[in-house]
Amino acid sequence: MKKIFTLIMIIGLIVIIRGDTGSSEITITNIAPEKDRLQIIKEKGLLTFASANGTPFVYIDTETNKLSGIDADILAEITKRLGINKIERKEIQFADLLNQLTTDDSIDLAADGIYITPEREEIVSFTQPIYKESEVVIVPKASKINFKDDLKNAVVGAVRGTKFVDLIQEWKKNNLVKDVMIFEDTPKLLNDLNNGKIDAGVSDATLIEYSLKSKGFFLKTLRDYTPELNRTAGIAVKKSDVTLLNALNEKINEMKADGTLYAILVDNGLNKNDMILN
Structure with missing residues (x-):
């Protein structure tokens, strides 16, 4: 009886397994790996970033009608070194920058004199600091x-x-x-x-x-005021965009080493006290 019962159970399982598919054959489908953000940016030849509209970080120069400012010039140099031909900006209120970055897939990064803080690092990833602020x-x-x-x-x-x-x-x-x-x-x-x-x-x-x-x-x-928020500014990316973050940091290191970053800061009215050497 035990052998008969066992045989019945095995037959039942086979029927259940075959009942849904009509076949015991397993089909394997090749799924293409998902492209990361840096790859997509390079293929499009376009980097889209979010910022508020304000001097001296990111603004449109009324004389040249070109995107200008500290962060804009730094991004322009980085994208050139990455072989990306075009930069596009989405103007967003400063208070909403990081939230928009994390929820809008069309935005690659955010840059606008953004202080690097522990609270913000819970939401996004930052590049290494690019300059000091207070x-x-x-x-x-x-x-x-x-x-x-x-x-x-x-x-x-x-x-x-x-x-x-x-x-x-x-x-x-x-x-x-x-x-x-x-x-x-x-x-x-x-x-x-x-x-x-x-x-x-x-x-x-x-x-x-x-x-x-x-x-x-x-x-x-106030000349005699001592700043309480001596901070550093960085470029913010989505936490999942590790490849993009690494590429940005690599180019920032290059720009520090060859003096380009310092030159951009000076051109925009900053000085050696605003520079981060490492």
Whole structure:
């Protein structure tokens, strides 16, 4: 009886196995390996990156109508060395850059004076640092605010999505400022500060130096302020794009070694203090 039962079970299994396919033959299909992002970029001859629209990092030069700025020039040199013929930019609010990078497959990377921080590294991967950055405090030229301690009764602003928002909110928490205001972009921040709608602002040192030099603002920076956010900036890529990240780092190393990166920084108003040697 046991032998008969076992035989019946075996026959049943064979019927079940053959019942779905009608055949015991196994068909093997060759599946082409998925192309990585760097390969796709090279085949298209086009790299697409996300940035906000702002000097001095990424902007359109009104005289030449060309993409210009610190990060734009660095990317242009990198793509040339990678044999990529064209760069295309998607303009996105700074606060949304990294989220858009991770969710929009048409964007290859993001670059716009983006500070490398542990929180951001949980979302994206960064290249090695390409230059140094820090913040400044801006006030109207006629302001009586001369030191950080003078901010205790001040309304201070910063741009949404930047680390400066975290900084001034920490100041408010510790009663170092009266209140904070969050802005969508730097021009709005500077305009409201210039028009007396807020008392002070905190922003990127390089950006502010460029803005105050080229615009009709009656603003100044606090000379005796010691930066609290000495950071480095890098290029952000999706965490899955390891090959692209490695290629970017290789070219950045080359540019550091032959002096090209330093020359780009100097051409854009930075100096040796902003350079990262290793």
